[in-house]
Amino acid sequence: MVLMPITVSAPLFADDKLPELCDNASLLRALPGKSAQSLHGPYAVIQVKGFWSFGVYGSGPDLTGRYEDQGNSRTKFDLEADLALETENTGIGLHMDYSGPRFGFSLDYGMQDYAGLNTIDHSLYIGGEQFPEGTRVASSLKNSAFDINGTVKFFRRSSAWIGLDLGIQAWYMDIEANGKHEVYGTAQANETVVIPIPQAGISASLQMLENRLVLSGRAHFMNYKEASYSRISADVRYYFLPWLGGRVFWEKQSLDVPPDNGIEKDIQLKLDREGMGFGLVARW
Numbered sequence: 428m429v430l431m432p433i434t435v436s437a438p439l440f441a442d443d444k445l446p447e448l449c450d451n452a453s454l455l456r457a458l459p460g461k462s463a464q465s466l467h468g469p470y471a472v473i474q475v476k477g478f479w480s481f482g483v484y485g486s487g488p489d490l491t492g493r494y495e496d497q498g499n500s501r502t503k504f505d506l507e508a509d510l511a512l513e514t515e516n517t518g519i520g521l522h523m524d525y526s527g528p529r530f531g532f533s534l535d536y537g538m539q540d541y542a543g544l545n546t547i548d549h550s551l552y553i554g555g556e557q558f559p560e561g562t563r564v565a566s567s568l569k570n571s572a573f574d575i576n577g578t579v580k581f582f583r584r585s586s587a588w589i590g591l592d593l594g595i596q597a598w599y600m601d602i603e604a605n606g607k608h609e610v611y612g613t614a615q616a617n618e619t620v621v622i623p624i625p626q627a628g629i630s631a632s633l634q635m636l637e638n639r640l641v642l643s644g645r646a647h648f649m650n651y652k653e654a655s656y657s658r659i660s661a662d663v664r665y666y667f668l669p670w671l672g673g674r675v676f677w678e679k680q681s682l683d684v685p686p687d688n689g690i691e692k693d694i695q696l697k698l699d700r701e702g703m704g705f706g707l708v709a710r711w
Contacts, residue, residue, distance in 0.1 A: 477527035480710040482674055485517040488702025490541060494600075494620060497651065500619060501555045508564040510604070511545035520704070526632075537704075539619040541568040550640075553604050556616035562606040570700075571599040578630055580636055586634045592645060594626040598698075607695035622657055622696075624682060625649060639666045644696045653688040657681050664708055 456633030492510065493505040506512045520537030546563050558564055576594030599621055606614040628647030635642070640663075647658040658680045679701040686695045 432559045434455050438504075439441055460601045464531050465650050478710055479710050480523070482522045482706050482708030484520050484522060484537075484674060484706025486520060486537060486539070486702055486704030487514045487640035488539060488664050488678070488695040488704075489514065490539070490568075491697065492695045492696065492698035494698070496620075496694050500618060501552045502620075503552055504551045506541075506568070509545065509551050510564065510568075512541040512566065512568055513543060515540040515542040515567075520706075522706075522708070528583075528680060529580050531580065533576050533578075535574040536569045537573070538569065538678055542566070543571065544581070554602075555616035556614055557631050558604065558614050558616075559608055559611050562603055562608040562611070562612045562614065566604040568603075569599075569601040570592065571601075571650055573599075574626070575598050576626055586638075587632065589629065591633045592626060593630050593646065596624045596626055598622040598624065622682070622698075625651075626658070628658070638674075641666075646653050652690055654682075654684045656683070666710070670711060671682070671707065674706045675703065678702045 457515050482573035491507055493503075494506075495503040497503075497709045504510060518537060520535065522533070522535045524533035524653070525531055542565075544563070544565050547558060547560060549560050551558050553635040574594065574596040576592055578590040578592050580590040582589040599619065602616075602618045602620070604614075604616045608614070626647050628645060629650060630645035631641070632641065634640070643662040643664075645654075645658070645660050649656040658678070660676060660678035662674065662676040664672050664674045682696065682698045684694065685689065688695065
């Protein structure tokens with residue numbers, strides 16, 4: 428006896444189910460963002476479109492350290508020991524960033540004023556002008572910082588990501604000093620110092636409470652020849668409306684360029700900048 432195979436064909440879906448399936452597929456296609464965000468587990472997609480945010484903030488970071496230029500400007504001073512600089516008021520800054528599925532970038536501009544009054548116990552130079560020992564020096568410093576940073580996200584999950592950062596930050600220090608000495612009379616000096624700082628490191632972000640709470644952080648480090656730089660920051664945002672929220676952040680930066688650094692033979696400096704900021708942020 429020979430057994431013959433018998434094949435039974437049947438539609439994969441019953442005819443009365445096809446309209447329902449077509450409707451569901453159309454709904455998913457109509458809502459790509461929601462369908463992607465509803466996935467969970469290892470195959471979850473973070474986002475299918477980018478988000479922009481723009482914010483205004485106030486901050487008052489402490490600025491300490493020293494600066495010396497043995498070249499044409501003949502400048503040498505310590506921000507604390509010589510000028511006794513302290514934060515004068517709360518500085519205003521602007522921040523804008525974009526966060527996409529794979530890439531992101533940010534722009535930031537902040538400004539802070541410092542002022543001090545001190546009788547110096549040794550001679551110092553600012554912009555080539557000498558302030559003799561015993562001079563009563565009234566000084567001011569405006570510190571502006573411009574930052575641009577790009578991020579490549581190499582680890583992504585439904586509510587978190589980790590990325591590599593690359594960018595540059597520039598510090599502008601506008602210094603003005605007015606001195607009065609009982610014997611040598613008055614002295615006045617102005618100088619602008621520009622310090623470009625390459626940025627490279629790692630950043631991460633975590634979204635919670637249906638994306639209302641966003642926690643972010645970054646760590647940047649650089650060692651080139653004898654110079655070193657570090658930057659650590661943390662950022663917390665809570666959106667009380669879908670498009671508007673509050674922001675608080677903390678940041679610490681340290682730059683050290685010792686003598687004979689191999690970068691600028693006449694310049695040596697050590698600057699530390701640390702503080703918190705508060706502001707409002709909008710996203711769309």
